[in-house]
Amino acid sequence: MIRFTHVTKVFPRTGTALSDVSLNINKGEFVFLTGPSGAGKSTILKLIFLEERPTNGEVKVGNISSATARGRDVPRLRRKLGVVFQDFRLLEDRTVEANVAFALEVTGAPQSVIGPKVSRLLTQVGLGAKATSLPRELSGGEQQRVAIARALANDPQVLIADEPTGNLDDRATRGVLQLLRDINNAGTAIIMATHDLELTKREGFRVLEVNRGQLVFDSAEPNGPAKAGI
Amino acid sequence: MRLAWREALLAFRRAPVLSALSITTIAFSLFAFGLFGLVALNIRNALVQVEERVEVRAFIVDGTPAEVTSTALGDIAAFPEVLSAKMVSPEQALERARKELGEFSDVFDPGILPASIDVRMKNGHRDPATVKAVAERIRTYDFVDDVRFGEEWVEKLYRIRNLATLVGIVLGLTFASVAVIIIGSTIRMAVLARAREISVMRLVGATDGFIRSPFLIEGALKGLLGGLLALGLSALANSVISKFVFRADFFDAKFAVAGVLAGALIGLLGSAVSVGRHLRDV
Incomplete structure (x- = not known):
């Protein structure tokens, strides 16, 4: 479903962020993307949702390829993906339900669909009772749940999470992870970047490790070409 | 489209002073145009009457x-x-x-x-x-x-009419350019102020056209209001002149509508240029 083929990404100012990365993520998988800060995790995620394009190689998500995608393909791709970040990226001047509804409104969903769907999503993430709260009135864990509800609004095939637990305490982290597991069990693939190695070991999902822009470990092929590259 | 209109109207609440400034500038550009347009119109009407007696x-x-x-x-x-x-x-x-x-x-x-x-x-x-x-x-x-x-005075009237038209066009265009620049900068500020919102919109799959639309609506609305204000000012000037100087003719409905639409167009142009340039920065 997501395929990186010999992907290199060079930024003009900061240099090489990724070097010859090839990987494949299947439908419905739960994958941890790990490695130290600056290793290239976020770059991989940005390449998936076409925030960045590879300098060399090809990124393919579904039937959209980085090599041939045009400007109008980017929104089309992003409606198939949900993205959450460490800093939640909620709109502070809108209520929880307005934040979630926003994702549906911008894709032109009719009002008759938006209301019930927002309620369902908020119930799914355990925030049904906080629909009319403002983000600043919520805890970090709750804010991340709102962000996840928003990411799920367009029924994505893949949920991309960039350090979603980075700002959360242990209890909130466990809650968010449980939520992600539930979402994954319902069939949505999850790609979660984290530098928390303990967490990746504990969960037992597939782990991709990047270091200095290279894929150095893939638990799906522990003796494969990625490992040999170390 | 509902969201686009809501966001556009919200922009007026967020920056009322800047919005008023943009509307006033457009109004003055069109008022300058309208005032000299009225002079040209009245001279033309006078010429028609004079011509009948030529x-x-x-x-x-x-x-x-x-x-x-x-x-x-x-x-x-x-x-x-x-x-x-x-x-x-x-x-x-x-x-x-x-x-x-x-x-x-x-x-x-x-x-x-x-x-x-x-x-x-x-x-x-x-x-x-x-x-x-x-x-x-x-x-x-x-x-x-x-x-x-009556060669001389016929020519003189024609010359005055042409001059009034020319001055109206030059002043109108100058003010219109200023209006485009001012609208452009208010839109620029609006784009930067809403950078976070725009990045969220992009993230959840909003098209560029969708992201642009509230800004374009905002610009066009400001232009439309400016146009209406200019029409009001022109009507006021016309009635003052009619009362105290001489009975002056006013624009017909078609011309008045065209003037107000010109305001909307100026607003649309200013925001289109600005939003296109600044969306790339956020």
């Missing part, structure tokens, strides 16, 4: 035989630009002069005024150049002593 008068040398003048009269009446040509005897000329000019009231000698051929021009042929050309052709007749057609 006459070429060819004075005839004393003692010219009647058959010569009547043949010429037929020739002149057949000119394509000429509506009618008629002979005015010295007696008729004196009669007219006594009616129109007070100083002739106690003159009774018909020999004081020469006979003339009075020529009226067809509608559409009353501009200075055509009138002059016809006058010159009439002047070539041997029996014509002199030809008068």
Whole structure:
């Protein structure tokens, strides 16, 4: 479903962020993307949702390829993906339900669909009772749940999470992870970047490790070409 | 589209002073245009009335035989630009002069005024150049002593009208450019202030057109309001002039609507240029 083929990404100012990365993520998988800060995790995620394009190689998500995608393909791709970040990226001047509804409104969903769907999503993430709260009135864990509800609004095939637990305490982290597991069990693939190695070991999902822009470990092929590259 | 309208209207609440400034600038640009437009319009209307009275008068040398003048009269009446040509005897000329000019009231000698051929021009042929050309052709007749057609003041009126139109266009365009720049900068600020929102919109799959639409609506609305304000100001100026100076004509409905739409277009243009440039930065 997501395929990186010999992907290199060079930024003009900061240099090489990724070097010859090839990987494949299947439908419905739960994958941890790990490695130290600056290793290239976020770059991989940005390449998936076409925030960045590879300098060399090809990124393919579904039937959209980085090599041939045009400007109008980017929104089309992003409606198939949900993205959450460490800093939640909620709109502070809108209520929880307005934040979630926003994702549906911008894709032109009719009002008759938006209301019930927002309620369902908020119930799914355990925030049904906080629909009319403002983000600043919520805890970090709750804010991340709102962000996840928003990411799920367009029924994505893949949920991309960039350090979603980075700002959360242990209890909130466990809650968010449980939520992600539930979402994954319902069939949505999850790609979660984290530098928390303990967490990746504990969960037992597939782990991709990047270091200095290279894929150095893939638990799906522990003796494969990625490992040999170390 | 509902969201786009809501966001556009919200922009007025977020920056009321800047919004008012943009609207006022557009209003003044169109008001300048409108004011000189009114001057041009009224001069044009005056010219139409004056033109209807444009006459070429060819004075005839004393003692010219009647058959010569009547043949010429037929020739002149057949000119394509000429509506009618008629002979005015010295007696008729004196009669007219006594009616129109007070100083002739106690003159009774018909020999004081020469006979003339009075020529009226067809509608559409009353501009200075055509009138002059016809006058010159009439002047070539041997029996014509002199030809008068109010050349100077007709030309002067035309010149004033052209000048008013030109000044209106130049001032209007200058103000319109300022309006485009001001609208552009308010939109730029709005784009930067909403950078977070825009990045979220992009993240959840909003198209560029969708992201642009609230800003375009905002610009067009400001332009529309500016246009309406300009129309109001022009109407006010017109009524003041009509009351205290002279009865002036106002634009017809079609022109007024076009003026307001021009405001919307200025607003749309300013925001389109700005939003296109600054969306890339967020």
